[in-house]
Amino acid sequence: MGRRHRLREFIWRSDLFPRKLSVTREGKAVIAISIGLGVAAVNTGNNLLYLVFGISLALILISGVLSEANLRGVLADPVSGLRPMAGRALSTVLTVRSSRRRFPAFSIEAWPLIDTAESRPARVLDLRPGAAVEAACVLDFPRRGEYPLRGIVVTTAFPFSFFRKSLVIPASGRVRVHPRLREPSRMDVPPGREGDDESRPVAGRGVEFFGVREFRQGDNPRRVLHRLSASRSTPVVRENEQMGIQSAWVALVNADPGGAGGAARVEEAVERAAGLAVHLVAEGRMVGLATCSGVVPPGVGDAQVVRILDFLATIPVLAAGDGATEAPVRAAVASAQGARVAWVRP
Amino acid sequence: MTFDRLHRLATLGVIAAGLMAVHFSGEFPLWLTGTPLVAALAGWRTHPWFRSKKAVAGAGVMTAFAGVGALWLAFAGGDYLYWAIAFALMLGAVKSLMLRDDADFMQMYALSFLHVMAAAVINPGLSFGILMFPYVVLLVLGLMLTNLRRGIQEQASGRVGEAQGDPDAARRLQGALARRDLVHGGFVSVTVGVTLSVFLISLVFFFLFPRLGFGFFAQQSRRGMAISGFSEEVTLGDFGNIAEDPQVVMRVRAPGARPPLRMRGQSLDAYEGNTWRKTTTRRSQMTLDPEGRVRVGRPRAPIEGPDVVAQEIYLEPLAGTPRVLFGMSMPLAYQRPPNALEALRPARWRFFQDASGDVTLTGPEAVSIVYTAYSRSAPDDPARLRGAGRDYPQELAEVYLALPPQQAGVEALARAVAGDAATPYDAAVALVDHFHRNFRYTLDSEHGDLDPLANFLLTNREGHCEYFASGMVVLLRLLGIPARIVNGFAGGVYNEYGDYVALRRADAHSWVEAYFPGVGWATFEPTPPAFLDMRSGRGLLADLRDAIDAVQLAWYRWVVEYNLEKQIGFLASLFRLKRASTSGFSDGMGLTRNEIRELGRHLRDLPWRGVGLGLVAFLGLGLVSRWTLRRRRRASSALGDPADPAVAAYRQMRKELKRHGFVRASSETQLELAERVGRAVPGIRDAVRAVTWAYLKAVFGDRRAQGGPEVQVDAVRRGLRDRGARDSGRAP
Structure with missing residues (x-):
């Protein structure tokens, strides 16, 4: 990992900098064009170039300020109960909400900030004042392990895609990433012992008939024996014997x-x-x-x-x-x- | 309207505004500037082939060929800027044919911005300023929609290219782009706010950015207007070409000045063939008097008095150097607004005068000039002119009586019209009368292979001012009266929006000056007055033209020609240091060295220390209030009722723990913190656990702790103190 990358990682993870600003590819191009324009304007004294230079600077300035304003009052609910598996993308739903009263927010992206996870953010194109929008986010972990959830990243490149402003909403918790599942070969699977799978005389989930009883809340309606229920004037269901457990x-x-x-x-x-x-x-x-x-x-x-x-x-x-x-x-x-x-x- | 349609319409608008800004420069043909727009229109509903990789590859090859072609033409012709812009237009055409995803739209906007930059160099006209309004509005809208488009594309699973291979993704994308709910009232209000902010910031920046560049490599300039008739050699018939051109050449402000005005430019003395030529070309530099004026002629006439008219003139850039200065006849002096900053510029203004008294100005090329001319009416008292006699100075007669051999009919005409006149003045008046009675003013005079002047005088008897003036000068010289042709402007339109008289190219005019010993040069107008009637058309269109001209003047003065002088002038006006100006043409200019020194003194005397302290105090106050607000917000957003003893005890414990280096990490739960503390200081494990559990129950457990946490906190405090006494090292 290069020094520059480490520094960026530090800034990104650190609580010292609650707002992160990065320049996009388009932003770099616009800044380069603006510098060229500025040099040309100062050199030639051409006022119309100054005017165009002014427009480009105004666009840059507004882009930075508005991306900050676009994040104000935007919150993301913390995620919980994630059980991702290494190497398999996990889709989860994030709720992004606005606590603003007047202006909407646009082009908001959010994802949980978890070490080593690669994320495809949840995108909310239009977040009206006071509204909450659910959007799907995809997480991909390369390795098994337990990783701390550092927060929810809320980010936007609105309005002009010159800058990407991000905010980490603190959140705590840990995410356990399960190992990949390798399909076992037949040789690996141990055979069951003889007699292990015979039914036992208790009610269970086997296939042999065990008895009948009255219908209870939560029973599968398909198990209702209609003729018997009619003769007894109360619904009754069939019960099977319990299978033996290997x-x-x-x-x-x-x-x-x-x-x-x-x-x-x-x-x-x-x-x-x-x-x-x-x-x-x-x-x-x-x-x-x-x-x-x-x-x-x-x-x-x-x-x-x-x-x-x-x-x-x-x-x-x-x-x-x-x-x-x-x-x-x-x-x-x-x-x-x-x-x-x-x-x-x- | 669907999202996609709105986005494409906004993009078309951006492309069109940029292209029009280039087109109105007049440098490029319509087919070249219009091609990108046509391509964008065609690309809207083109065959999917245009979105394929083959199309992109084809466009790449085409672009490469166009680039090589433009480079070759630039090397061959030397006009690098022209071919670079032509190449940018070509690129725009290729790109606009295949606008597919957000990246294409961004590239298109970049190209359009390039077009606008090019237009800023080649089109300083008002059209550029007008087009910037829709351009900025649509660019802001287009960029915002592009940002949303990117989100839509990524939501619909990747870019169009990926979606092409996946029919479901392509369908999802089409459906998402057909949304109508994204552009609602909130979006419109944000767009309006952003656009207004862009305008405001651009203007503030434009006016405040110091214009320190003095054009070391190039200079701020506007293309000079080419006007025939104001060089040292004028061929008969040149004025006919410009007689219908409404382009304004100069604007004149003078007390009570109303059209028709007669603005004298330069005189021509030698006539040969069909050409008037200036032979008195030897010029001497004029020196400024203490008031910064240059005086015309010798002996110098006084420039004070009720009959002297001061006119402030805004002269558009004219092609060719040196530039002729204009003034109402007869000019006595010229003056440029004093400007101490000019000493810093590489090219300075210098006045020159030739033997005929015409004044020219050298200096920076292709810029407008503001100056004041002081004039007195040409002598027109008949008694004085009749009494002047024929005692012409030798050197003057040699120049102003010279003529090539003329047809016999011409000389006979001179004798017939004015041979019997008692005095030169009467002869001149008779000739004027002859022209007014027997000749017709027209712009369409054809003379074929014939001698145009002789044909005009003897046969045709119709023509424009050059023929009349030339004919009269020739006839006067044949009668032995020194005379010369004078070129300038006559007529004009009063612009009530700007309170000035505008003189257009169509007002270019020639007339005659004849010399009278002891009196000087007198003016005669042989052209029938009908020419003025033809130039003074009024109506709604003319009103509109006047309004546009007034806006154009403001555009030139405050945008195109905005400079350091005007910035300092603005600053000076804040301190009320600037002298009151008689007119508006020199607003923001005319600072003397003393005024600039005074301005510097005022700036130095400003309470900078107080300003600095105030600024620091303001920043400090801002930081403190921000910190307080955040603290309050954090306190109000913290979990639990602060009045609850369990919550209060937990917070107290957290403070104690923090003092000893136990800070809860953002990824750590309260219980995990308690465990960590317990591992580090086993003696307080139970107390910390108890306080933490009490807190958690109070916050999440829907019941309050039944006392006790305060005691546990004391135990924690004691335990931590004991540990501190044993081990002064901080906890991990």
Whole structure:
């Protein structure tokens, strides 16, 4: 990263400069033309060139002042609940609102300021006084991890596109970026144990008939048995037996095996583990995650997927020289009797 | 109106205004200046091919060829500016044919701005000023719409080029560009405000920017007007070409001056063939008298008295040097407004006088001149003129009696008309009478291969002023009376908007001066008075022309010719240092060295220290009030009721923590801060947590803390103090 780039980054991130101003390509061209015009006017003494010079300076000045005025009273609501995945664009909605009483704002762009994220801003072309407009913003994170949300950037190049004025509205929070999901091969997916998938005599989500009961709020109307309901004069629904749940562990060795590209291989292993865990949960299995850095206890459903991916988002790559071994993983897996174990090694 | 249509219309307007500014310079043919506009119109609804990459490549090749062609022509002809502008027009035509996305529109505006810059160099006329109004209005609107267009394009997933490959994106873009709701009342009011601000700032800048440039490489100038008849050699018939041109040449202001005015320019003495020539070309530089005037002729006549008329004259730039000065006949003296700044200029004004008494001025070329002429009426007392006799000085007779051989009929005509006159004056009056009775004024006189003067005098008997004046001078000389032809302007139109008499190119005129010993040169007008009637047409159109001329004069004086003198003059008028001017032509000028010194003294005496202190105080006050306002705003926007003990306690704790270096980062929650403090100072972990939780419950929990946080804050304070005593280092 060059010194200039670092300085720009510092200014951009720093709270010392709440307003950021950058000159656009068009602005640079206009400034260059104005300088040339000024030199020509002073040299020739041609008053009409002075007049045109005056117009160009007025345009530059107005552009700077109005872009500042265009941002006044414009607010953006903080975003929350973002669960982006590395390498996959995430579309989220930002609400941009105006607290002004009289004049509208035009050409407003907004996006969350999060380290490493590339953003395609939410655009609001016309923000009337007192109005709130929702617009889609796309975020793209190249790497998994946990990143601080530093604020919401609100920016505009209105009216003439010569300058881009930006304002960072402070916001706090952290965004966990889940690892990419690598589709597991059939060899990676552990088979279930015989008998694990048999139905059990309790109500559940299986396919075998278990019994009937009265309709409750929230039941799927399709499950209503109409004939029986008519004979009983009250709606009744069908219940199925619970399927047996197969359990599995994903055992991830997140230790650098050494050699060239060791860390990259660990990253790849993290992505494979994530893909495998998601796959197993989608199969309806109870899935746990064991790693050198910790364990996610077994669980089912979407909540378990989020738990596992959250864990994998920040899992460190242990250095080869730190004595990191598979031992803690083995210990964690050993306690889970009868569960299938899928090993993922770098 | 849809967004797209409005944007394209505004862009067309910008292009048209820029092109018209170039076109009205008169330097370029209509087909060249009109081509970009036609191309823009054609490009509005052209075939999609014009938006393809092939079209862009073709345009690039065309532009390259045009560039090479223009460069070659410029090298060949040496007129670099002309061909550079022609190339810019060509570029404009190519670009305006394919206005697709925001970048194209921006490039088009840049090219249009280039056209306006070119027009600023080649078109100093009022048309430029008038066109700047629509240009700025439409440019502001166009730039704002271009900014919105960019947003629309990006919203519709990328640029048009990308949208081309994606039918959905292209459809979305078309739909978005057809919006009608973007340009509403708010947008219009913002546009009007921006436009007015641009005008205001431009004008303030224009008038205040110091004109320190003295034209080291080039000078502020206007193209000089070419007028036949005011060089040292005039061919008979030249005036006929300009006799219908309404372009104003000079404006005259004098007490009670009304048309017709007779503004004398220069005399010509030698007639040969069809050509009048000035032989008295040896000029001597005139010296200024203590009042800054130059006096004409010897002996110098007094220039005070009731019969002396002072006229202030605004003379348009005329082609050719030296420039003839005009004044009502007979001029006695000329004076330029005093200007101490002229000493700084590389080219200074100098007056010269030739043997015939005509005065010329040298100095910066192609600029207008403001000066005052002092004149007395030419002698016209018949008794005095009759008594003058025929005792002509030898050297004068040699010059003003010389004639090439004339046809016998011409001499016979002279004898027949005035041979019996008792005195030269009677002879001259008889000749004038002869012309008035027997000749007709016309601008269309054809003489074929015949001697035009003889044909005019003997056969045709119709012509314009040059023929009448030439004929009378020849006849007078044949009668032995020294005479000369005088070129100048006669007639004029009173402009009530500007309170001056405007003399146009069409008012160019010739008349006769005859010499009378002991009296001087007397003026005779052989042209029938009908010529004045032909020049004094009035009506609505003439009124309009007068109004335009008054505006044009103001445009020239306050925009095109605005300079350092006028800036200093304006400053001087603020201090009431400038002398009252008799007329408006020299407003803002005429500063003497003493007046400039006085102005400097006034500027030095201004309370600069007080101004500086005031400025510093003003800035300081502004900063303090800004800081206070921000503080208040922050306090009012902070979460929680300050009266709530939990909120108050939390704020107190935050202050304490801040004093010890624990500042909450913008990305840190209150609880994260509490955890960080707890890790750094384990002894106060519970207290900090308790206060933080109490605060969070008070703010978010919909219930108030039941006392206690104040005590915890004391614990935090004590803990931090103890830690400070143990470890003087700041917390991380």
